[in-house]
Amino acid sequence: MSDTVMHLGSGKVRELYALDDERLLLVASDRISTFDVVLPTEIPDKGRVLTGLSAFWFAQTGALVPNHLLALREDGRSTECRRLEMLPIECVVRGYLAGSGWKDYLATGEVCGHRLPIGLLESQQLPEPIFTPATKAQTGHDENIDRAAGAALVGEGRYDEVERLSLELYRSVSERAAKLGIILADTKLEFGVDAEGRLVLADEAFTPDSSRFWPADEFRPGGPQPSFDKQFVRDYCESLGWDKTYPGPELPADVVDGTRTRYIDAFERLTGTEFGRYLADPGVALG
Numbered sequence: 001m002s003d004t005v006m007h008l009g010s011g012k013v014r015e016l017y018a019l020d021d022e023r024l025l026l027v028a029s030d031r032i033s034t035f036d037v038v039l040p041t042e043i044p045d046k047g048r049v050l051t052g053l054s055a056f057w058f059a060q061t062g063a064l065v066p067n068h069l070l071a072l073r074e075d076g077r078s079t080e081c082r083r084l085e086m087l088p089i090e091c092v093v094r095g096y097l098a099g100s101g102w103k104d105y106l107a108t109g110e111v112c113g114h115r116l117p118i119g120l121l122e123s124q125q126l127p128e129p130i131f132t133p134a135t136k137a138q139t140g141h142d143e144n145i146d147r148a149a150g151a152a153l154v155g156e157g158r159y160d161e162v163e164r165l166s167l168e169l170y171r172s173v174s175e176r177a178a179k180l181g182i183i184l185a186d187t188k189l190e191f192g193v194d195a196e197g198r199l200v201l202a203d204e205a206f207t208p209d210s211s212r213f214w215p216a217d218e219f220r221p222g223g224p225q226p227s228f229d230k231q232f233v234r235d236y237c238e239s240l241g242w243d244k245t246y247p248g249p250e251l252p253a254d255v256v257d258g259t260r261t262r263y264i265d266a267f268e269r270l271t272g273t274e275f276g277r278y279l280a281d282p283g284v285a286l287g
């Protein structure tokens with residue numbers, strides 16, 4: 001039987017295995033990280049929520065760009081994916097000024113070579129979404145790069161192609177989220193190249209771990225926005241005075257339950273599908 005599965009690598013909250021030469025298995029755990037530290041307490045079903053959301057968006061955007069999703073397994077947390085040659089850049093699109101984009105803007109007035117209007121507030125919507133790629137750091141933080149640095153890593157033609165596709169994907173998903181009362185502030189996409197040289201959307205897409213989702217009715221530019229999913233965890237960790245180095249604190253049951261509810265709420269609002277239906281039959285996420 002051909003059932004030997006090689007472990008290829010661990011992300012902070014996911015595991016990657018090789019099924020064969022052409023296929024990978026991506027498994028999302030229930031681990032949660034905050035301030036870049038994985039906590040010792042898990043959020044039940046978080047891996048299923050993220051896997052279901054990612055599968056949903058792959059299905060929704062399949063006409064814009066091909067993606068690596070081959071199959072969603074019955075456990076709801078594992079996906080079989082096409083094995084690709086991954087591009088060495090993170091393809092970030094920002095529609096709002098948050099995180100490292102806000103930091104860079106404060107320091108230089110620019111983000112990844114995009115000169116922005118003066119006087120923008122933290123979290124403010126940008127005049128138009130911008131493509132702000134980053135290097136993939138093996139350890140530590142990804143570094144924002146400009147067009148010249150990105151093109152040096154992937155080639156001019158590929159750079160133009162991933163920029164165009166990333167902006168199209170952001171526009172499509174953010175318009176849909178906006179109708180549901182959710183702001184997609186920014187998102188990180190990863191592309192690979194298949195054996196025929198075609199670009200393919202890979203990794204996870206439009207999940208709370210790869211994107212900033214903000215509830216539109218609580219949006220207040222001029223400061224950081226509460227995170228849709230992790231705010232209870234962050235607030236609890238801040239209340240402890242933890243120094244944000246390993247190891248992180250255990251989470252109490254009310255913080256776990258509140259956070260789990262937020263993840264499920266995000267899934268149900270964005271997909272329009274009851275999470276219980278997804279657990280019974282993950283295929284519902286694919287439409």
Ligand code: PZK
Pocket residue numbers: 009010011014015016024026027068081082083084085086192202203204
């Ligand atoms: C790939 N990662 C990130 C690391 C994880 C995930 N379709 C693909 N083909 C080839 N390689 C990758 C993918 C995808 N997706 C993704 N690294 C390689 C990563 C560790 C654990 F779950």
